[in-house]
Amino acid sequence: MATPTPIITLPRLAAALPAFLAAFIWLIVMLPSPALATVNTAEQDPLDSFMWPVYRERFLGDAPVVFDERVIVSAPSFAEDSGQVPIELDARGLAANGEPITDIIAWVDLNPIPRLFHYSPMSHGLAKLSLNIRLEQASAVRVAVKQGDTWHVGGTYIEAEGGGCTTPGIAGADNDWENTFGELQGRLFATESEQRLRVRLSHPMDSGLIPSLPAFYVQSFELLDQQGQKVAALDIEASVSANPTLGLHMRPSAEGYVIGARDNNGNRFSIGLQP
Amino acid sequence: MKTRLFASIAALLSTPLAASEPVMFCERPLTAQPIAENTWMVEGLREELSTSNCGHIGNQAFIATPNGTILIDSGSSPRFGETLKTLIAQHTSHPVRWVLNTHHHPDHFFGNAAFDEAEHLTLASTRALMARDREALIDNVERLTGRSLARSHIALPDTIEAGEVTLGSYPLTLYAMRGHSGGDLVIMDHATEVLFLGDMGFYQRAAATAHSPGLQQWQEELNDLLGLNARIAVPGHGPSAPSNTVLEQTAHYLAWLDQRLGNAASEGLGANHILAVEIPDAFNTIALTEYEFTRSVMQLYPRYEARLLWGTPQ
Numbered sequence: 001m002a003t004p005t006p007i008i009t010l011p012r013l014a015a016a017l018p019a020f021l022a023a024f025i026w027l028i029v030m031l032p033s034p035a036l037a038t039v040n041t042a043e044q045d046p047l048d049s050f051m052w053p054v055y056r057e058r059f060l061g062d063a064p065v066v067f068d069e070r071v072i073v074s075a076p077s078f079a080e081d082s083g084q085v086p087i088e089l090d091a092r093g094l095a096a097n098g099e100p101i102t103d104i105i106a107w108v109d110l111n112p113i114p115r116l117f118h119y120s121p122m123s124h125g126l127a128k129l130s131l132n133i134r135l136e137q138a139s140a141v142r143v144a145v146k147q148g149d150t151w152h153v154g155g156t157y158i159e160a161e162g163g164g165c166t167t168p169g170i171a172g173a174d175n176d177w178e179n180t181f182g183e184l185q186g187r188l189f190a191t192e193s194e195q196r197l198r199v200r201l202s203h204p205m206d207s208g209l210i211p212s213l214p215a216f217y218v219q220s221f222e223l224l225d226q227q228g229q230k231v232a233a234l235d236i237e238a239s240v241s242a243n244p245t246l247g248l249h250m251r252p253s254a255e256g257y258v259i260g261a262r263d264n265n266g267n268r269f270s271i272g273l274q275p
Numbered sequence: 276m277k278t279r280l281f282a283s284i285a286a287l288l289s290t291p292l293a294a295s296e297p298v299m300f301c302e303r304p305l306t307a308q309p310i311a312e313n314t315w316m317v318e319g320l321r322e323e324l325s326t327s328n329c330g331h332i333g334n335q336a337f338i339a340t341p342n343g344t345i346l347i348d349s350g351s352s353p354r355f356g357e358t359l360k361t362l363i364a365q366h367t368s369h370p371v372r373w374v375l376n377t378h379h380h381p382d383h384f385f386g387n388a389a390f391d392e393a394e395h396l397t398l399a400s401t402r403a404l405m406a407r408d409r410e411a412l413i414d415n416v417e418r419l420t421g422r423s424l425a426r427s428h429i430a431l432p433d434t435i436e437a438g439e440v441t442l443g444s445y446p447l448t449l450y451a452m453r454g455h456s457g458g459d460l461v462i463m464d465h466a467t468e469v470l471f472l473g474d475m476g477f478y479q480r481a482a483a484t485a486h487s488p489g490l491q492q493w494q495e496e497l498n499d500l501l502g503l504n505a506r507i508a509v510p511g512h513g514p515s516a517p518s519n520t521v522l523e524q525t526a527h528y529l530a531w532l533d534q535r536l537g538n539a540a541s542e543g544l545g546a547n548h549i550l551a552v553e554i555p556d557a558f559n560t561i562a563l564t565e566y567e568f569t570r571s572v573m574q575l576y577p578r579y580e581a582r583l584l585w586g587t588p589q
């Protein structure tokens with residue numbers, strides 16, 4: 001399978017549109033039918049990134065890897081604020097068939113800290129998650145989902161330029177943690193099939209890459225049932241945005257969940273959410 | 276009666292230089308469309324700043340008066356301002372004596388330097404935003420258009436207060452608003468019943484919301500402007516049209532956007548859920564809708580979550 005998925009470019013330049021359409025039509029015409037299959041071998045990276053082999057080896061090791069359209073990674077096609085780029089992973093289509101999903105790893109190919117998170121859905125987490133990330137430059141964003149002994153990989157490409165009527169960096173929304181540090185807020189929305197948790201922790205998520213600012217970031221979230229049993233776990237890196245805001249999707253639980261968080265300085269935060 | 280008076284002045288003024296050669300900017304002819312007596316607009320491309328449009332994306336308008344020409348907004352570079360000056364001279368022999376800047380975005384005041392013999396005027400609130408964002412805006416325009424600006428030529432205008440003003444002998448009504456950028460000057464010319472909206476109004480080009488203090492406030496102000504019953508409106512981007520048509524299109528889009536953001540925040544959904552919604556046909560014919568919609572979601576969603584989900588006023 002030698003046809004790479006086209007990188008979605010910013011559809012904002014009218015001048016670029018004809019070329020974009022031409023490329024799109026070309027792809028549709030040239031695409032051999034096997035491309036319609038959901039599973040792809042790992043030989044050809046659909047996002048055609050030179051970092052793929054490096055991170056495949058580092059994060060996924062020797063395990064078998066397939067590119068899989070059932071691992072859906074949603075993101076805007078470009079970053080308006082490179083400090084806060086919303087992404088969403090949905091691999092429930094994969095989870096619906098076969099063995100349980102044990103691990104979900106995400107990374108940004110061209111970030112200085114490439115890894116974003118390692119999610120263990122364990123007994124109660126569904127294969128769906130949303131959060132905001134930092135994007136150093138235009139890059140592929142990857143999510144690898146482990147089912148059985150195989151990694152199923154999905155991804156998307158995000159351009160990294162702000163627009164003209166705006167002034168990047170002026171909003172300063174990332175500094176508002178100073179007055180509210182450690183505030184953990186959450187809401188639980190129950191439907192028949194899931195409990196959707198929206199959680200926000202006021203925290204700077206300093207990466208340590210800026211010389212005057214030592215690393216100070218949240219390292220882990222965990223979800224507990226009312227008996228204190230850990231039922232899902234999420235480890236994050238400083239490539240997650242300041243004031244981490246998570247969308248978690250859990251199996252219905254009559255008593256709801258307790259969410260705990262811990263940063264690299266040993267601060268602990270916790271909140272209980274009931275339906 | 277007033278109209279008749281201006282009609283006779285118009286006769287006196289209508290002695291422009293023979294429009295000989297087309298005025299070119301960025302390899303395209305730059306044209307001024309007459310929209311009322313002694314009143315013209317220059318429409319920018321319905322695009323974002325780019326190398327291919329050299330930054331000509333915003334509208335300008337000018338009113339020729341017996342004491343000199345009033346220019347409303349000046350484009351995104353001194354170079355553009357120079358070209359605009361040549362174009363204006365093809366339509367009126369009266370030089371520009373006043374430049375009114377509607378707000379602090381670069382495509383509306385970076386051309387001022389070309390009119391250095393004129394008074395440059397804006398609201399105090401707008402001037403404060405220009406001072407705050409000037410450096411970042413220059414960087415941004417240079418990055419997106421791939422052209423360097425003479426930094427020292429991007430100066431701040433003087434201030435003028437909202438209300439009834441007379442420029443030379445020409446009366447205008449100025450309104451101080453905030454919806455689009457936090458400092459928006461809207462200008463009503465009662466003689467011609469033309470309303471100059473700046474970016475308070477977008478028509479056939481999707482609204483940009485990066486500096487809006489809130490979509491509710493913007494919508495309320497649009498409602499106030501509807502009450503003026505102007506005949507024609509000149510939006511900041513897109514063509515001129517009957518005033519209600521322009522105001523209603525901007526208002527409908529903002530109402531839809533406000534509702535999408537509000538609903539998603541109230542339900543605890545992520546930003547990508549909003550981005551996945553289909554854009555209604557009514558907005559799909561507007562230039563840059565998908566692009567501006569995507570930007571607006573990223574700019575505004577945290578505020579909606581703060582208000583509707585976390586209960587923190589913002």
Ligand SMILES: [Zn+2]
Nearest residue numbers: 165380456474
């Ligand atoms: Zn503007």
